[in-house]
Amino acid sequence: MSDRVMLKIGGSVITDKSGDCVINPGQLASIATAVAGCRMTGLVIVHGAGSCGHPEAKRYRLDRGGATAGHAEGIAVTHHAVAGLNAAVVAALRDQGVEAVGIHPLHVAFADGGRLVAFEYRHLEQMLLLGLVPVIHGDVVMDCTRGACIVSGDQLVRYLAPLLAMSRVGIATDVPGVLDGGAVVPVITPASVRRLQIGISSHTDVTGGMKGKINELLDLARAGVGSEIFHVSRISDFLSGRDCGGTKVSAKG
Amino acid sequence: MSDRVMLKIGGSVITDKSGDCVINPGQLASIATAVAGCRMTGLVIVHGAGSCGHPEAKRYRLDRGGATAGHAEGIAVTHHAVAGLNAAVVAALRDQGVEAVGIHPLHVAFADGGRLVAFEYRHLEQMLLLGLVPVIHGDVVMDCTRGACIVSGDQLVRYLAPLLAMSRVGIATDVPGVLDGGAVVPVITPASVRRLQIGISSHTDVTGGMKGKINELLDLARAGVGSEIFHVSRISDFLSGRDCGGTKVSAKG
Numbered sequence: 001m002s003d004r005v006m007l008k009i010g011g012s013v014i015t016d017k018s019g020d021c022v023i024n025p026g027q028l029a030s031i032a033t034a035v036a037g038c039r040m041t042g043l044v045i046v047h048g049a050g051s052c053g054h055p056e057a058k059r060y061r062l063d064r065g066g067a068t069a070g071h072a073e074g075i076a077v078t079h080h081a082v083a084g085l086n087a088a089v090v091a092a093l094r095d096q097g098v099e100a101v102g103i104h105p106l107h108v109a110f111a112d113g114g115r116l117v118a119f120e121y122r123h124l125e126q127m128l129l130l131g132l133v134p135v136i137h138g139d140v141v142m143d144c145t146r147g148a149c150i151v152s153g154d155q156l157v158r159y160l161a162p163l164l165a166m167s168r169v170g171i172a173t174d175v176p177g178v179l180d181g182g183a184v185v186p187v188i189t190p191a192s193v194r195r196l197q198i199g200i201s202s203h204t205d206v207t208g209g210m211k212g213k214i215n216e217l218l219d220l221a222r223a224g225v226g227s228e229i230f231h232v233s234r235i236s237d238f239l240s241g242r243d244c245g246g247t248k249v250s251a252k253g
Numbered sequence: 254m255s256d257r258v259m260l261k262i263g264g265s266v267i268t269d270k271s272g273d274c275v276i277n278p279g280q281l282a283s284i285a286t287a288v289a290g291c292r293m294t295g296l297v298i299v300h301g302a303g304s305c306g307h308p309e310a311k312r313y314r315l316d317r318g319g320a321t322a323g324h325a326e327g328i329a330v331t332h333h334a335v336a337g338l339n340a341a342v343v344a345a346l347r348d349q350g351v352e353a354v355g356i357h358p359l360h361v362a363f364a365d366g367g368r369l370v371a372f373e374y375r376h377l378e379q380m381l382l383l384g385l386v387p388v389i390h391g392d393v394v395m396d397c398t399r400g401a402c403i404v405s406g407d408q409l410v411r412y413l414a415p416l417l418a419m420s421r422v423g424i425a426t427d428v429p430g431v432l433d434g435g436a437v438v439p440v441i442t443p444a445s446v447r448r449l450q451i452g453i454s455s456h457t458d459v460t461g462g463m464k465g466k467i468n469e470l471l472d473l474a475r476a477g478v479g480s481e482i483f484h485v486s487r488i489s490d491f492l493s494g495r496d497c498g499g500t501k502v503s504a505k506g
Contacts, residue, residue: 073352076347076354079354099325101328101332106376107356107361118373123359123360123362126363126400127328130325130328130400143379144375144379147382
């Protein structure tokens with residue numbers, strides 16, 4: 001069994017979603033310190049776009065598909081916003097001695113109908129072998145039927161975790177787990193999810209909020225990779241293999 | 254026949270090779286003005302790294318292969334330098350209204366023994382359909398035998414031009430063409446190249462200078478795509494299909 005770990009950091013955690021691409025440097029520094037402290041090898045980080053990119057994607061209607069020649073500007077502008085956030089995440093990690101390297105999905109991936117159909121990953125394998133930490137992010141991606149689409153960090157986790165043979169996947173968010181009536185749900189399975197009342201996020205999010213996240217993670221669990229949703233303050237616990245007090249998503253209860 | 258055109262801009266043209274990553278903004282603006290004036294569709298731009306990246310690649314010995322875990326820092330530092338030049342090229346083009354989008358080979362390509370073996374290009378096809386201009390650059394690339402290697406702009410031209418069905422390839426340099434005894438050689442073929450005395454560039458160049466360039470272009474010609482080497486001041490002529498006064502590289506004389 002591989003000891004590879006994928007850590008997804010929610011966009012809401014590292015940006016202020018009430019503003020337009022307002023990055024939270026204090027939060028980034030805390031996360032970088034936690035990651036550096038665990039001295040992980042075989043680590044891949046994925047982060048969401050938060051308030052960087054979502055407003056642009058909505059403005060240019062990239063979330064609705066159908067990017068045409070007139071949308072060319074929107075593709076570049078949206079990518080520029082999320083790539084800037086990625087650069088800030090990479091810089092924060094490198095400041096703490098983590099050998100982070102940003103990877104932009106627009107540069108490598110290809111989608112069809114809003115879903116990833118290709119993402120070269122042999123170079124990511126090689127990066128892991130050399131001790132690098134790839135940092136991948138929600139991005140605009142070219143799409144053979146829609147022209148371009150938005151691929152969320154959660155979809156990236158769903159697509160890449162099995163390809164990269166991840167043994168554990170952690171989703172750091174601004175809540176302690178999936179909440180049902182105020183309490184953290186300890187486990188979600190395909191059978192139990194229908195009984196939950198999952199709230200829709202009030203923030204601008206073109207990629208489906210908590211509901212979309214859980215659907216991606218249930219699909220990932222069916223593909224054989226379990227995951228856990230927990231509060232961002234528990235990243236050290238997750239990376240060290242300790243209990244995070246969050247919600248586990250698995251194929252069976 | 255496609256009307257797609259690939260324009261390679263030499264690293265020496267857009268940086269000062271006597272310094273350490275000194276970008277020439279005046280030259281970038283002139284090139285961007287020439288490209289914008291031609292209002293091309295189906296255009297892909299490739300640029301070299303010049304003084305951005307070559308010194309780093311030498312310092313970390315990425316040019317000699319054999320990147321090990323200890324070279325992780327060199328990969329990130331070298332990429333950072335060339336990605337910065339790419340951002341400057343893209344910004345100059347966008348300032349003139351060209352819908353340029355930077356593409357980093359480190360994010361998408363994979364190599365074996367210093368030669369590209371994979372580079373997803375369906376997203377580049379989709380970008381061309383939507384009127385975007387991909388701007389690709391010489392970069393450090395992960396390599397399954399060497400760990401990492403340097404892939405020159407010329408190797409990128411060789412690899413991508415046939416895949417993207419380019420009908421014309423132009424190489425803009427700081428000389429008017431390939432010089433032999435002071436005069437521009439009008440045509441180079443596999444048969445004629447042995448008679449030439451091609452000087453080795455005096456600048457720091459880990460990718461083979463003019464000799465390496467000609468070998469890549471001869472290989473490209475054998476694959477069915479002819480090219481022309483000309484002075485950077487002739488970019489408008491090349492894009493418009495006029496004579497550039499340079500050196501044509503073709504499979505037959």
